[in-house]
Amino acid sequence: MGTSSYELFQLRCFVAVAEELNFRRAAGRLNMTQPPLSRQIKLLEHAVGEVLLFRTSREVRLTSAGASFLVSANSLLQQAELAVLVARQAARGEAGDVALGFVPSAGINFVPRIACAVMEHLPDVNFKPIEMMSYEIIQSLRSGQLDMGLTRTSRRHAEIESLQVVSEPFVLAVPSDHPLARSPAPEIADLDGLRFVGYSADRGGYLCEQHKVLFIGLGITPRIVMEVSQTMTILSCVNSGIGVSLVPRSSLAVQMSNLTFREIETPDRLRSTLYLTIGPRRRDTPLSNRMRDIIADVLRDAR
Structure with missing residues (x-):
């Protein structure tokens, strides 16, 4: 036998x-x-x-x-x-699975560009983007459920690598029939007393805080008529004529029938930032190094 x-x-x-x-x-x-x-x-x-x-x-x-x-x-x-x-x-960092958590606003412009670059340069990598909030991304990185993340937070954790990959200004989003849509040079002061669609403090906390710091610093008080957590929801509200808003510049990728974007001068400190975070499961591996380089290169124009 x-x-x-x-x-x-x-x-x-x-x-x-x-x-x-x-x-x-x-x-x-x-x-x-x-x-x-x-x-x-x-x-x-x-x-x-x-x-x-x-x-x-x-x-x-x-x-x-x-x-x-x-x-x-x-x-x-x-x-x-x-x-x-x-x-x-x-x-060689050319194959494997990569789970990337990302905050919803990064999905408007940045994540699709990253996905295209991964498909082009690392066709044998199974890329899994997952929409989450920043605190959820950090928790999932620490537990090993995620490999990488695009987060709003820059809080340091010893086991998590963090690299700023996006620092973009805000733009003014207004209904196309709003007077500011035709103004030669809109200013932040023009928002005083206007109906404003803002970010909620619970799930849009980082961007909500950016707005508050700006308005308090300049001594203006927009009339907050609605607060929501997602940039796409804010843009839909603006498109419907509910109010105006300030959104990250990457929102320019969105087109709606009654939505107009205007460049507006803001203080240098007012920036929408994103951090590439890498969990302990992937730190210093060939694949994470390749992914970090690709993401940094794709988002080079957003810094």
Whole structure:
């Protein structure tokens, strides 16, 4: 009875003989002589516990067991070759899974650009973008559920690498029929007393805080008529004529029928920032280094 233990080399020997049905040609194909080839076939048959090849001095043919085993042998060899390929790609940072958490506003412009770049430069990487809030991203990085993140927070954690990749100004979003849509040079002071759609403090906290600091610093008081957490919701509200707003400049990628964007001068400190964060599961691996370089390059124009 066989021991069911055999080597990949024995499988290659068997496949060569099975395909050639001639030991001399199979030996030439494998760059070896016939005696050691015959020896490998006998060892394989012993391991399997079945005769795989019927051979005489005049012919070689597969037995029924051999015909069935040939299919499995080819599959095993292909899997082995794939395993080697994937391992080498992983060592070069060219294959693997990357789960990237991102705040919703990054999905308007930045995440699609990152996804396109990954598809182009790392086609064998399984890229999984997941929309989350900043605190959820940090928690998931620390627990190992995420590999990387695009967050609003710059708070430091010893086990998490953090790199600022976006620092963009705000633009004014107004309904197309609003007077500010036609103003030669809108100013922040023009927002005093106007209906304003802002970010909520609970789930849009970072951008909400940016607005508050700006308005308090300049001594103006817009009339807050609504506060929501997502930039796309704010833009939809502006498009519907509910009010005006200040949104990150990457929002220019959005087009709506009654939505107009205007450049507006703001203090240098008023910036919409994003940080690329890398969790401990991926720090300093070839794949994380490739991803970091790609993301930094894609977002170079946003700094």
